[in-house]
Structure formats: structure tokens, C-alpha cells
Amino acid sequence: xxxxxxxxxxxxxxxxxxxxxxxxxxxxxxxxxxxxxxxxxxxxxxxxxxxxxxxxxxxxxxxxxxxxxxxxxxxxxxxxxxxxxxxxxxxxxxxxxxxxxxxxxxxxxxxxxxxxxxxxxxxxxxxxxxxxxxxxxxxxxxxxxxx
Amino acid sequence: xxxxxxxxxxxxxxxxxxxxxxxxxxxxxxxxxxxxxxxxxxxxxxxxxxxxxxxxxxxxxxxxxxxxxxxxxxxxxxxxxxxxxxxxxxxxxxxxxxxxxxxxxxxxxxxxxxxxxxxxxxxxxxxxxxxxxxxxxxxxxxxxxxxxxxxxxxxxxxxxxxxxxxxxxxxxxxxxxxxxxxxxxxxxxxxxxxxxxxxxxxxxxxxxxxxxxxxxxxxxxxxxxxxxxxxxxxxxxxxxxxxxxxxxxxxxxxxxxxxxxxxxxxxxxxxxxxxxxxxxxxxxxxxxxxxxxxxxxxxxxxxxxxxxxxxxxxxxxxxxxxxxxxxxxxxxxxxxxxxxxxxxxxxxxxxxxxxxxxxxxxxxxxxxxxxxxxxxxxxxxxxxxxxxxxxxxxxxxxxxxxxxxxxxxxxxxxxxxxxxxxxxxxxxxx
Numbered sequence: 001x002x003x004x005x006x007x008x009x010x011x012x013x014x015x016x017x018x019x020x021x022x023x024x025x026x027x028x029x030x031x032x033x034x035x036x037x038x039x040x041x042x043x044x045x046x047x048x049x050x051x052x053x054x055x056x057x058x059x060x061x062x063x064x065x066x067x068x069x070x071x072x073x074x075x076x077x078x079x080x081x082x083x084x085x086x087x088x089x090x091x092x093x094x095x096x097x098x099x100x101x102x103x104x105x106x107x108x109x110x111x112x113x114x115x116x117x118x119x120x121x122x123x124x125x126x127x128x129x130x131x132x133x134x135x136x137x138x139x140x141x142x143x144x145x146x147x
Numbered sequence: 148x149x150x151x152x153x154x155x156x157x158x159x160x161x162x163x164x165x166x167x168x169x170x171x172x173x174x175x176x177x178x179x180x181x182x183x184x185x186x187x188x189x190x191x192x193x194x195x196x197x198x199x200x201x202x203x204x205x206x207x208x209x210x211x212x213x214x215x216x217x218x219x220x221x222x223x224x225x226x227x228x229x230x231x232x233x234x235x236x237x238x239x240x241x242x243x244x245x246x247x248x249x250x251x252x253x254x255x256x257x258x259x260x261x262x263x264x265x266x267x268x269x270x271x272x273x274x275x276x277x278x279x280x281x282x283x284x285x286x287x288x289x290x291x292x293x294x295x296x297x298x299x300x301x302x303x304x305x306x307x308x309x310x311x312x313x314x315x316x317x318x319x320x321x322x323x324x325x326x327x328x329x330x331x332x333x334x335x336x337x338x339x340x341x342x343x344x345x346x347x348x349x350x351x352x353x354x355x356x357x358x359x360x361x362x363x364x365x366x367x368x369x370x371x372x373x374x375x376x377x378x379x380x381x382x383x384x385x386x387x388x389x390x391x392x393x394x395x396x397x398x399x400x401x402x403x404x405x406x407x408x409x410x411x412x413x414x415x416x417x418x419x420x421x422x423x424x425x426x427x428x429x430x431x432x433x434x435x436x437x438x439x440x441x442x443x444x445x446x447x448x449x450x451x452x453x454x455x456x457x458x459x460x461x462x463x464x465x466x467x468x469x470x471x472x473x474x475x476x477x478x479x480x481x482x483x484x485x486x487x488x489x490x491x492x493x494x495x496x497x498x499x500x501x502x503x504x505x506x507x508x509x510x511x512x513x514x515x516x517x518x519x520x521x522x523x524x525x526x527x528x529x530x531x532x533x534x535x536x537x538x539x540x541x542x543x544x545x546x547x548x549x550x551x552x553x554x555x556x557x558x559x560x561x562x563x564x565x566x567x568x569x570x571x572x573x574x575x576x577x
Contacts, residue, residue: 006527008527008528010520010532010555010557011557012555012560038529040532041536042554042555043556045532064558064559066520066525066557067525068525068527069527070526099528
């Protein structure tokens with residue numbers, strides 16, 4: 001299982017914030033693969049899966065954003081009815097709690113991945129090791145897309 | 148109606164003679180019994196005996212709030228501790244509070260002044276006064292309480308807050324008179340409005356005394372119309388007994404300042420020079436009857452003007468305008484006194500909070516505390532941020548007794564604060 005990292009950026013809920021953040025990414029040539037915004041009570045946390053996450057993290061930090069980096073799971077979803085249910089069943093069986101989840105679809109549109117943010121990633125990885133699940137591998141997928 | 152007609156309507160000449168006599172006594176006592184004044188007099192090379200006319204007051208030293216703080220706790224006391232019966236403090240945001248002492252006579256005199264004020268507005272023994280100011284170290288509620296009791300009014304010591312209970316008290320005891328802050332009056336009106344309560348129909352209110360914070364004529368108008376009452380302005384400050392320094396009569400055109408108890412001067416706050424009557428400037432007050440703690444030329448920091456001319460009511464004590472500006476640290480929300488320092492103390496005790504914060508006050512007494520979060524402790528979890536927000540709200544609520552709205556901000560969002568003034572943004576249009 002390859003490590004996949006997610007960027008989290010704290011932001012107040014106000015116009016122009018997403019633009020400011022994505023402008024930094026654009027200037028650094030960072031490609032966004034998936035985005036999710038969780039908002040609550042006047043503030044939001046933006047989640048990004050990008051191709052060059054360490055670079056993105058450094059640059060955002062330099063520009064003064066409140067940003068953190070953490071590992072998430074990216075589980076391949078089979079493109080048919082019940083695809084998500086299968087994955088959810090396994091996660092449930094292993095009692096893995098989902099803090100946040102969203103979907104990453106590659107440009108090819110052939111594959112979709114469920115991004116799962118959980119509070120104990122190491123434990124989750126261990127528990128899922130022998131399950132019949134396929135995970136996102138950044139190298140293979142991003143390279144292919146870059147062509 | 149008068150409480151002490153002989154004094155309230157004393158001729159100007161006799162009033163000024165009385166002032167001069169009392170000023171001399173006050174200066175003598177202050178100089179003899181308070182080392183602080185003794186030192187100030189000798190620095191200026193003057194003696195109490197140099198006072199021969201009221202004009203000579205301009206030669207006396209000023210007293211500032213910093214002076215009171217530096218002489219905390221007992222430094223400004225002019226009598227032995229045996230003679231003091233009550234302490235009030237006016238807490239400061241910069242460390243030490245100011246201690247204000249009352250002898251038995253002082254308590255009684257302060258009550259007398261309040262009695263004059265209340266009678267001046269037409270109150271009677273069968274009135275019911277709901278006192279919605281803070282009881283405790285703050286002078287606002289207790290001094291009013293004693294004065295109202297002296298008149299013989301039934302006093303409900305409700306204190307501030309708990310708006311539903313306030314309304315229930317008004318209904319059950321047929322309250323006729325309220326004593327509260329203008330912002331709390333507006334808040335009360337909004338709550339009553341939401342509940343479909345019509346004061347004219349459902350309550351017995353006739354008048355309200357509003358004080359402790361500056362507000363406008365438009366606000367008075369709004370409050371009078373909503374409640375169907377007469378609103379009277381009240382002016383006071385803890386250092387000068389609290390409420391009862393100046394108060395409006397039925398003509399509601401400026402507050403009569405009790406000149407037999409205080410000498411007022413209006414000065415230019417920058418130069419300290421006396422301004423001609425009718426110009427606005429800083430109000431400076433000298434106590435004339437205070438036993439435990441005489442204060443000479445106290446810089447109130449309140450900007451007012453003297454209203455020229457005589458009042459139809461027959462009182463000879465001159466009137467001051469409503470406060471045009473007040474450079475005070477204290478915020479009053481829903482009748483509760485809050486110091487920015489309290490908020491700072493709570494915030495700085497929470498790890499995930501960065502250095503900068505801002506307090507925003509908006510219409511109808513809403514307080515929003517805007518807090519920058521710490522960059523280093525951010526872990527991307529919304530849940531943790533929500534917990535932090537709740538923690539801050541709860542801690543502030545238990546410290547202030549008022550629940551603020553808490554906003555989490557990115558570090559660097561707020562302007563860097565150079566003084567406490569920028570910490571508090573008051574958007575309330577009172």
C-alpha cells in the first residue's frame with residue numbers, strides 16, 4: 001500500500017479564499033486531483049489531493065497559510081452499482097471510522113477512488129492489508145495521466 | 148417635586164459660597180490626611196490656604212485613574228479604617244483596580260443624591276423599581292438601591308441578565324421603573340418584541356433610568372416608544388460614588404449635576420486648560436462632601452458640555468449634556484460589565500489560540516470574539532476545530548456570564564494590535 005498524502009488548509013468562510021490558495025498551487029505547477037471542503041460555523045478546512053504534495057505544502061506554508069499534511073487511504077471503487085457499498089462493508093467490518101471521505105476520479109474516468117480520512121491511519125492500513133481491495137498508487141496513476 | 152428644595156434650588160451665589168467653603172475644607176483634609184496630595188501640593192508649591200476663590204481650583208493638582216491605581220488599596224483613604232463601611236472597586240484592565248471607600252456618612256450622602264434624582268423624575272413611594280445593574284463591587288446597582296430605599300420605593304434587586312426572569316418579575320410585581328444600561332434596554336426590547344409582548348398593554352412600566360454607557364437621543368426615542376415610558380439619563384462613575392452625580396429632571400434636557408457635592412470643570416483634555424461654558428471638553432470633578440476618600444480634580448475622561456441657561460424645573464445646579472465620548476475600557480453587554488482583559492486571560496490560557504484576537508460588539512448586544520488559531524497546532528481536523536470553538540465559547544461564558552459568538556480565524560488576519568482600543572470594535576449604534 002503506497003502512501004498518499006492529503007493537504008488540509010484552514011480558511012475562514014469568505015469569498016476569495018479558495019482562489020488565493022489555488023493560485024499558489026497553479027503558480028507552482030501543482031495539479032489538483034481531488035478537492036473537498038468541510039465547513040462548519042464560519043470556517044472551513046479545504047482538503048486537496050495533489051500530484052506534488054510536498055512542494056505544495058512547502059509553498060503554502062511559506063505564503064503564510066495554515067496548512068497540514070496527513071496520510072489518507074485511497075481505495076479503488078468498482079464502477080458498478082454497489083461499488084461503494086462493498087468498500088463500506090469492509091471498513092465497517094474492520095471498525096474503521098471515517099472522519100471524512102470524498103472521491104477522486106482520474107482524468108481517464110476509468111477509475112474512481114474513495115479517499116478515506118481516518119484518525120488512525122496505521123491501524124487502518126494494517127487492518128485492510130489482506131482485504132480484497134485495490135489502492136491508489138500515485139506513481140502509476142499520475143504518470144499515466146501526465147502523458 | 149423636590150427632595151431637598153432648599154439645596155436643589157439654592158441661589159447661585161449661595162451655592163458658590165457653599166462650594167468655596169467645602170472646597171477649602173476638602174483641600175485641607177486631603178492635604179493633611181493623604182500623603183499623595185501632601186506631596187502633590189508641595190511639588191506645586193501651594194497650600195490649601197492659598198484657595199481664596201473658586202477660580203483657585205485651577206491651581207490644584209489633577210487626580211487621574213492611574214493615581215488611584217498606584218495608591219491601591221488604602222493609599223487614598225483620608226480616615227481610619229474604623230470609619231469605612233463599604234468598598235467598591237472599579238476594576239482596571241491594566242493590573243490593579245481602583246478602590247473606592249465609603250464611610251457611613253458617604254453611603255448616606257450618595258443615597259441622598261440618588262433620592263434627589265429619583266424624586267426629580269416624579270417617582271413616588273408606591274413605585275416599584277427593578278434594578279438591573281450589576282450588584283457587587285460595581286457601584287451601579289448598590290448606590291441606586293440605597294437611594295431608592297431612602298425614597299421609600301420598593302426595590303427589586305434583579306441584577307442584570309436572565310431576560311426571561313426579568314420580564315416575569317415585571318409582570319408579577321408590576322414594575323413601574325427600570326434602572327439599566329441603554330444596550331440592555333435595546334436587548335430587552337428585542338426579546339419582548341420576539342415574544343409578542345407589548346409593554347404598554349402587558350406591563351406597568353412608566354419610566355427608566357439609563358446610564359453607564361453613552362447612547363444617542365435616537366436610542367432614547369426608540370426605547371421610549373417601544374416601552375411607552377419616559378427615559379431619563381443618569382451620569383455617574385465609581386470614583387465619584389457611582390450613579391447620582393448628575394441626572395435628568397422631567398424636562399429631559401441635560402443632567403443636573405449636584406454642585407453642592409461636586410465642583411465641575413470642563414477642560415481641554417490635551418492642555419488641561421479650562422474651557423468656556425458651552426464648549427465640549429473633558430469633565431473634571433472634585434468631591435466636596437466625601438469623608439472617606441476626597442478626590443481633587445478627577446479626570447473623568449468623559450467628554451461633555453455644560454448646557455447654558457436655567458432649567459424650567461427651578462433647580463439651580465447646572466446641567467451637563469449626555470456623554471459625547473468616553474474613553475473607558477469597560478464594555479457592558481446585556482447589563483454585564485466586561486473588561487477586555489478578562490477575555491484575553493481566557494484566550495491566552497488556551498493552547499491552540501494564537502496571540503491575536505478581537506472583540507466585536509454589534510446591534511442588540513451581540514458580542515463576537517474573533518480568535519486567530521495557532522498555526523503549529525492545526526492538524527486539518529474539522530472536529531478538533533469545532534471542539535476548540537466550543538471550548539473557547541464555554542470558557543468565555545463561564546468567565547463573563549455572557550455567551551459570545553466565537554469565530555476562528557487564520558493567523559495574520561487581524562490587524563496587529565498596538566493598544567487595547569483596537570481590540571474592541573463597537574459597532575452598536577446606541
